Amino acid sequence: MKKILIAIDNDFVRETYSEVFKEDNFEALATKKGKEAIDLAKSELPDIIIADIALSEIGGFKLIETLREEDLTKEIPVIIFSQIEKEKDRARAMELEAKDFITAVAVTPIEAIRRVKIALGEQKSYKIFPTKNLYNAKELITDLGYTYDFKCSECGNDLVFYLIRDLSKGEKYFIVSVICPECGR
Numbered sequence: 001m002k003k004i005l006i007a008i009d010n011d012f013v014r015e016t017y018s019e020v021f022k023e024d025n026f027e028a029l030a031t032k033k034g035k036e037a038i039d040l041a042k043s044e045l046p047d048i049i050i051a052d053i054a055l056s057e058i059g060g061f062k063l064i065e066t067l068r069e070e071d072l073t074k075e076i077p078v079i080i081f082s083q084i085e086k087e088k089d090r091a092r093a094m095e096l097e098a099k100d101f102i103t104a105v106a107v108t109p110i111e112a113i114r115r116v117k118i119a120l121g122e123q124k125s126y127k128i129f130p131t132k133n134l135y136n137a138k139e140l141i142t143d144l145g146y147t148y149d150f151k152c153s154e155c156g157n158d159l160v161f162y163l164i165r166d167l168s169k170g171e172k173y174f175i176v177s178v179i180c181p182e183c184g185r
């Protein structure tokens with residue numbers, strides 16, 4: 001069983017996250033205080049941490065920096081959480097090599113589970129180029145509203161199918177979206 005530390009300031013969001021992660025077979029620890037989050041990280045050594053930038057005492061960014069200072073905790077992956085999307089927060093999270101950046105506004109708790117599993121390397125993702133004349137790939141491409149050459153309208157790169165394994169349904173199930181590997185969307 002994987003252990004997650006959920007350090008989120010908002011009571012409702014933190015409790016919801018705890019609930020859904022427990023339902024998905026995680027051992028979930030939770031706190032709203034930065035100092036307690038650091039103590040829990042040291043004593044419990046969770047497999048992953050979700051850290052809110054608005055934690056009381058010590059925010060998520062400072063938490064990453066503090067955990068990096070100690071051998072025992074420096075390898076623990078941290079996902080930065082924020083109530084809202086701010087470009088400068090996302091940039092700071094990437095700079096600190098946070099595993100991901102999720103927001104309460106854009107990311108549902110179920111999506112958060114998926115992102116945590118990707119960060120843990122459990123829910124792998126794949127980029128697949130559809131062979132344009134194989135079976136009914138052509139039909140699919142046109143049904144999706146793309147021209148048959150299946151190119152990105154922004155940069156002209158070949159589009160690909162982006163597959164994320166949906167472990168909630170089983171090994172052979174995937175969530176598929178179309179993305180441009182260059183533009184990332």
Ligand SMILES: [Zn+2]
Nearest residue numbers: 152155180183
């Ligand atoms: Zn593109």
